[in-house]
Amino acid sequence: MKNLFKVIFVLYGLVLVQSACSQAPEKSVANTEQSNKDSLAACATETIMDPNNTKPMALMMRQMVINADSMKQQILRNETLDSLKYPFIKFYLVEPTDPNVLEPNFFEKSRLHQAAYLELFKHPKEQVKYYNLMIASCVSCHKDYCSGPLKRINKLPING
Numbered sequence: 001m002k003n004l005f006k007v008i009f010v011l012y013g014l015v016l017v018q019s020a021c022s023q024a025p026e027k028s029v030a031n032t033e034q035s036n037k038d039s040l041a042a043c044a045t046e047t048i049m050d051p052n053n054t055k056p057m058a059l060m061m062r063q064m065v066i067n068a069d070s071m072k073q074q075i076l077r078n079e080t081l082d083s084l085k086y087p088f089i090k091f092y093l094v095e096p097t098d099p100n101v102l103e104p105n106f107f108e109k110s111r112l113h114q115a116a117y118l119e120l121f122k123h124p125k126e127q128v129k130y131y132n133l134m135i136a137s138c139v140s141c142h143k144d145y146c147s148g149p150l151k152r153i154n155k156l157p158i159n160g
């Protein structure tokens, strides 16, 4: 148990330090002349963000990585995931760093991710497959909106 906390602590530290998706508010002002896609791509830059200015969506995403990694470790130990331990986090209802992301395609990708997430707990005998599908739905949205954390997300699949 002590070790688990250590791991979670270290992971959280990594997430904080890398702060991959962060985008300074001044930057989005500077980007207003560019296309919507360009301003979203600002998410790709790896800057260390003012911790007092971290938006709720970014905070939830950090928890989602921690949870996904914890699920991965459990699956690798052949443990059955408990849906009560991993409630779905409704990140799409809270404020993002860049409000431009809140467009129909984002909500559609959120819906697909939520479906893939809930599906995982319905298949205790095929957890690897459904876990990987769930992570694929993280990747699918991040390709469109926030490529910075992809490097980290791409380490989450099992056997991949």
Ligand code: HEC
Pocket (backbone or CB within 6 Å): 015, 018, 019, 020, 021, 022, 023, 043, 055, 056, 057, 058, 059, 061, 062, 064, 065, 068, 095, 096, 097, 098, 101, 106, 107, 109, 110, 113, 134, 135, 137, 138, 139, 141, 142, 145, 146, 149, 152, 153
């Ligand atoms: C529907 C789109 C979407 C899905 C699905 C999604 N993300 Fe994100 N993610 C985002 C957006 C947008 C941000 C930027 C949030 C912000 O800065 O407020 C983000 C930010 C992040 C960050 C960076 C947080 C930081 O430190 O600033 C990580 C890491 C992350 N997501 C991981 C994940 C993981 C893991 C999953 C799947 C379990 C996932 N995301 C699913 C859109 C998505």
